[in-house]
Amino acid sequence: MCDACLIENIKSSMLSRRSLFTGAAATTAAVVAAGLTTAKPALAQAAGRVVDLTHAYDGAFPTFDGNPGILYEPAVKFEGNGYQLWxxxxxxxxxxxIDAPLHFSADGTSVADLAPEQLICPLCIIDVTAKAAEDPNAMVEPADIEAWVSANGAIPAGSCVAMNSGWGAKVASPDFRNTADGKLAFPGFSKAATDMLAGLDVASIGVDTLSLDPGNSADFAVHFSWLPGGRFGIENLANLDQLPATGATIFIGAPKHKTGTGGPARIMAVV
Known part of the structure; x- marks a missing residue:
């Protein structure tokens, strides 16, 4: 075969292969495009709504120790720079x-190392507003969990179980933190309740108050048992009263600073 003929054959073969690949790519693109228009993500198909479970906060937001939890200092001012930051x-x-396991243990999991699958999970809400109205240090007890299960079915493994005490409505009042005589007072979980939840393989608990333990706790029994067990907690949740007892999915935007014992988080629920 002459050199010219050989070159022509190679060119013809290359063009045929290029056409084959081009056609295949076009077909694949068409299939993908069709899939994108018909196979929407499950959450996008839901006819639900997003509820923000996060309080906006500044240095005046109530804290457990009474000291400002965040301080602002101008780092760059808009005047003369065209941009600004704190x-x-x-x-x-x-x-x-979030309270990570490391918060109450020497070598527990840090907030940066929480398993991602624990940060998107079913949300179960136990309502104790009635007894919290009678007792500012009311607790979620095993009987409350049993009543919830009786009304709503089993608590899913890996879920987040949150206490709605109605305390979120008090956040702008001194009553959110303490009684008139200055004693810490707010609802929380009992150790008996969190022991039960641990046995059900619940991944996290949440409260609409300053602490997982009630305000009058002298031993922080829930912190010392729940967190070292490899589980985490969420404190100061907002808007739990806008969600049903079951059926919502919680999205926990945990911070990811290394060796963190916890940290401010953006928490959302979809229902």
């Missing part, structure tokens, strides 16, 4: 925030 000093356990 230097922030943030204490981890302020605002709507």
């Amino acid at each position: 230097k922030l000093t943030i204490f981890e356990h302020t605002g709507t925030h």
